[in-house]
Amino acid sequence: MSRYKGIKSKIVHSDLNPVFHLQTKEFDAKELSPHLIKLARRSGQLNLSGRGLGTAPEKIWEINDLDEAEIRLLDVKLDRDTEGDRWWEYEPLHQLDLSSNCLTQISSKIQNLSTLTTLNLQDNGLESLPSEIGNLERLAKLNLNYNKLTDLPNEFFQLRELKSLSLSHNLLEDLPSEGIGDLNMLETLDISYNKLTAVPPGVGFLTRLKQLSMSHNDINDVPPDIGNLRVLQVLDLGYNKLTTLPPLGELRKLEMLYVQHNLLSSTPDLVGCIGLKEAHLSDNSIKAIQPEVLENLPHLKVLNLRDNKLDTLPDEVSCLRALIRLDLANNTLTTLPSSLGLLPHLQALQVEGNPLRGVRSDIVRCGTIRLLRYLRERWQSEGNALDGEDEHSILPGGPPDHSASNFPDRYNIIRGGKILSLANKNLTTVPAEVFEEAKAADVNSIDLSRNIISDIPTGIFSLGQTLKELNLASNRLSAVPSALGLSCPHLQFLDLQKNFIVTLPMEFSSLTSLRELIIAFNKMKNIPSCVKQLPALEILIARDNQITEIDLEILNGPKFLATLDISNNDIHVVPPELGLMEKLRCLELSGNPFRVPRHSVLSKGTPAILSYLRDRIAH
Incomplete structure (x- = not known):
């Protein structure tokens, strides 16, 4: 295939040189300049x-070795003031990036780079790999x-x-x-977007595997x-042709x-997946949910069941005490269990597209808060009482009494010791x-939501080295101190919704373990800049603020961002490049004043929105 590289045109003796010229091996070789070679060796x-x-x-392929001309130029003097190349300062190549080129093959001489630990060949046109790649024994x-x-x-599977x-x-x-089973050091394996028809049985031998993605196959x-x-x-097994799955209970992490x-x-x-936090089951043909599954997911925060064939929802859904988002849209539900109203942390309940007869449509249109209130009232009208934890977590508390002696003892405050x-x-x-x-009991989760706190208690910072989850939702906070970001480096979940916060301090960039950030229902006009520096962030809920633009420079910072909710803001333009994420x-983009994408596109779900945006990118 011919390839051309643009160069500036010049007029010489009235002759016009061509603007493009055929790219050859000679031109390719010039891209590896002596300066780049020197930098690579250092x-x-x-x-x-x-x-x-x-x-x-x-x-x-010979960069680790010096040719005769280079040897002659070496400065072998031990004088540190000289500026020549010093052989004792050379570093063997351990990282090579040839991505985003037009390579169709890799030379067998790649085996010479035996010191490589990182090799990036993505975004090329490679049709095969040389067998000699198996000699890169250090490749990680x-x-x-x-x-x-x-x-x-x-030989590829010799990369142990x-x-x-x-x-x-x-x-x-x-x-x-x-x-595949021989690659038993693998921690991350991504074979999505291929033409696989089955999961290789040898995958079961990869006992160190932490992330496995096989989406968009057959x-x-x-x-x-x-x-x-x-x-x-x-x-990740999304977008395949699975009709059933084996029991997954052994996957406890x-x-x-x-x-x-x-x-x-x-x-x-x-049953047994006690660590599960998110389950995405949308766009299947699921007709029923087994109650025993709902009874054994204590940490589940996101459950997506939209676009299935559910006609009933078991009362055991009230066992999902940690649930934050429940999507039941576009099923065949005619009623909702009243026990849904007992979930203390549920923030988003989507039920549109169901033929509900037990709930008035105007209540559904009013949103999650109104719907949950209705379900709680129905629960009580059915003769049920709110007792124990339900009463404390849902019903308003009595007059405040802040003396330490009147606080519940440690066995009531610190449930399960954590x-x-x-x-x-x-x-x-x-x-x-x-x-x-709390510190003496090794607490790692604090819930201070639904109080009237205007300043974050400084005592929280004393638990900074163990704290993983912090819920400050529904208080009267107008600002968040930078000390929270500096003192709690292991924080993974932070809920600041329903306050009066305008922005977040840049010191939050220290929260390198933060996976979920909820800042909905505040006074923010921009997505906080610190979000760009949160490498582990997977969920960002920023709905119902006053955000005016989608800043892609910030949103492209977290490389694993999977859930983004910026609905009900003041966004007038959706950049097409958002589709490249x-x-x-x-x-979630609904409730903003932009004209495109239209509602008909938004209603089709995330894949359709991203595809629409990609199609709008100018080529």
Whole structure:
């Protein structure tokens, strides 16, 4: 295939040189300049990404060795004041980036780079790999996304030190079961967007695997030995042809499950998945939910069941005490269980598109808060009483009494020895003694929601080294101190919704473990700049603020952002480049004054919105 590279045109003796010239190996070789070689030998890193290369410069494969001319130029004097190259300062190449070029093949001489630990070949036109790639015994991270690979050489599976392997957007139809099982150091495996029809049985041998993505294939079967992946945290099987799944109860550390857009007729057997936080089951043919599944998911925060065939919802849904988002849209539900109103943390309940007869349509249109209030009132009118935890977490508290002696003792405040819950107590502050007891009990979760607190209690900062979850929703906060970001580096969940907060301090960029940030129903006019510096962020809920623009520079910071809710703001333009955020699983944009995308596109769900936006990008 011919490739041309643009150069400036010049007039010489009235002759016009061509603006484009054919790119040859000679021109490719010039991209690896002596200056780049010198930098690579000093740092051990070489970046030739986006150079339009059709062939990799031959010098790359010999970069760890000096030719005769280079040896003659070496300054072998021990004088530190000289500016020449010093052989003792050379670093063997351990990172090579050849991504976003036009490479169709890789030389067998790649075996010379035996010191490589990171190799990026994504976004090329590779149709095959040389068998010699198996000689890169130290390789730990390999990116082959966006190529044209149809198979892998047997020697590929000799890369026994691989921890991260990315093969998405290729043409793979199968992976050898014996080979894939040999890569037993893998922690991350992405083989999404291929043509696989089955999960290789050898995947069950990858016992160190934490993230497994096989979405957008033609997979119709999952072997039972997937239950061997005892440390798996993320399992993505969305957009396949699965009709059933084996029991997943052995995956006790599983946190994220994606099986949307399949052919499932029932919910997967998740009994035992006690760590599960999100389950995405939309766009299937699920007719019923097994009550025992709902009874055994104590940490589930997001449950997406939209676009299925559910006609009933079990009362056991009230067991999902940690649930924040429940999407039941576009099913065949005729009623909702009153017990839904007992869920203390439920913030978003979507039921549109159901033939509900037990709930008036005007109540549904009023939104989640009104609907939950109606369900609670119906629960009580049915003769049920709110007792124990339900009463404290839902009904308004009595007159405030803030003396430490009148606080519940540690066995009431610290449930299970890890959670400090003082929600809905009419508190304006919390005595320092309470946090001292919480620290002694190794508390890692604090709930101070639904109080009248205007300043965050400083006692929280004393738990900073153990604190993982903090709920300050529905208070009277107008600002958040920078000390919260500096003192709580292990925070994973932060709920600040329904306050009067205008922005977040830049010191929040220290929250490198934060996975979920809820800032809905505040006074923010922009997405906080600190969001750009939150590498682990997966969920951002910023609905019902006064946000005027979608700042892509900020949103592209978190590389794993999967849920973005910026509905009900003041956004007039949706940039088409938002469609390039392919990690997004849930995008909420409704309730803003923009004209495009139209409601007809928004109603089709996230994949349709992202596809529409990508189509609008000017080529």
